[in-house]
Amino acid sequence: MKAAVCTGYGPPEVLQVREVGEPAAGRNDVVIGIRAATVTASDVLIRSGIPSARLVMRAMMRLFMGFTRPRRAIPGAVLAGEVESVGRNVTRFRVGDRVWAFTLMRCGCYAQRICLPATTKLLAPAPSNLTHDEAAAIPYGGLLALYFLRAAQIRRGERVLVYGASGAIGTAAVQIAKHFGGTVTAVCSAANLELVRSLGADAAVDYTTADAPARAGAGYDVVFDAVGRRKTSPLKAALPNALAPGGRLFSVDDRLPRVRRADLEYLGELAEAGALRPVVDRRYPLEQVAEAHRYVEGGHKKGNVVLTIGG
Numbered sequence: 001m002k003a004a005v006c007t008g009y010g011p012p013e014v015l016q017v018r019e020v021g022e023p024a025a026g027r028n029d030v031v032i033g034i035r036a037a038t039v040t041a042s043d044v045l046i047r048s049g050i051p052s053a054r055l056v057m058r059a060m061m062r063l064f065m066g067f068t069r070p071r072r073a074i075p076g077a078v079l080a081g082e083v084e085s086v087g088r089n090v091t092r093f094r095v096g097d098r099v100w101a102f103t104l105m106r107c108g109c110y111a112q113r114i115c116l117p118a119t120t121k122l123l124a125p126a127p128s129n130l131t132h133d134e135a136a137a138i139p140y141g142g143l144l145a146l147y148f149l150r151a152a153q154i155r156r157g158e159r160v161l162v163y164g165a166s167g168a169i170g171t172a173a174v175q176i177a178k179h180f181g182g183t184v185t186a187v188c189s190a191a192n193l194e195l196v197r198s199l200g201a202d203a204a205v206d207y208t209t210a211d212a213p214a215r216a217g218a219g220y221d222v223v224f225d226a227v228g229r230r231k232t233s234p235l236k237a238a239l240p241n242a243l244a245p246g247g248r249l250f251s252v253d254d255r256l257p258r259v260r261r262a263d264l265e266y267l268g269e270l271a272e273a274g275a276l277r278p279v280v281d282r283r284y285p286l287e288q289v290a291e292a293h294r295y296v297e298g299g300h301k302k303g304n305v306v307l308t309i310g311g
């Protein structure tokens with residue numbers, strides 16, 4: 001089968017599409033034919049080897065991920081596809097089932113097929129109303145946004161500010177915060193104001209203008225920073241001041257989120273109910289994986305970038 005292989009840490013060109021061995025299902029496994037995989041900010045970070053990180057941090061990362069190249073040669077942690085074969089003990093899935101999965105550190109999604117234990121925590125039936133490309137655009141941003149917004153315990157009518165509302169996590173956060181009953185102000189650049197409004201934001205603020213902190217205002221019950229520590233602006237620096245007394249501030253980089261299968265299933269229900277729409281910015285064929293990484297690395301994708309993968 002064809003797969004993108006990460007040949008070392010470095011620029012997007014370290015990703016090469018090659019023929020690799022076919023996976024075979026053991027008695028408790030499923031083999032999934034992958035139709036779409038998401039290129040995430042995390043994939044890009046791992047591939048790069050984080051050259052800008054402190055030496056200690058880089059050494060720790062490589063201890064965990066692999067010294068000269070990622071131990072998991074095939075990158076990608078989010079897939080949508082179809083079950084192609086099942087092991088003899090598997091009752092949870094049948095051949096032909098449409099599924100989606102977040103494989104976490106196991107990676108392996110930039111490939112035509114993957115073999116996973118049927119009990120894999122974040123493997124579930126995909127929403128029936130979405131194409132494979134659309135389905136692949138939900139789990140990464142959706143699970144991260146859901147984790148932090150649940151921690152925020154949004155109550156109906158509370159004012160919520162989502163900073164960085166146009167990325168994978170941000171576009172999911174706007175919709176989930178609305179679903180939880182929040183009144184949502186979305187912060188993004190001018191080009192994405194219409195997008196975030198179309199996702200349900202009650203107000204949208206361009207973070208690139210000098211008066212952005214004033215226009216975003218104050219008195220928020222919840223502020224969620226969906227872009228993390230590395231992306232800054234004057235408005236971001238002002239986020240703590242935007243909180244109402246007793247307000248809750250969360251950043252996507254605060255901690256590693258804990259994710260459960262029930263959360264993935266919940267996202268599927270939201271998608272089927274139309275409360276969570278996938279946002280796909282660009283699609284690239286597997287062969288153009290390096291271009292896809294270069295685009296995501298630019299840091300300005302709208303929602304998600306998806307690799308389309310043929311059988």
Ligand SMILES: NC(=O)c1ccc[n+]([C@@H]2O[C@H](COP(=O)([O-])OP(=O)(O)OC[C@H]3O[C@@H](n4cnc5c(N)ncnc54)[C@H](OP(=O)(O)O)[C@@H]3O)[C@@H](O)[C@H]2O)c1
Binds near residue numbers: 144302
């Ligand atoms: N805690 C964890 O385990 C964990 C896991 C995964 C990711 N993360 C963090 O989550 C972050 C976001 O992930 P993602 O996949 O949503 O990223 P993403 O899709 O690449 O985010 C891109 C978005 O960031 C916006 N942006 C860029 N510079 C900005 C700035 N200075 N101020 C505000 N917005 C800015 C861009 O919007 P414009 O084009 O409108 O500027 C773009 O839409 C990652 O960078 C990482 O730090 C944490």
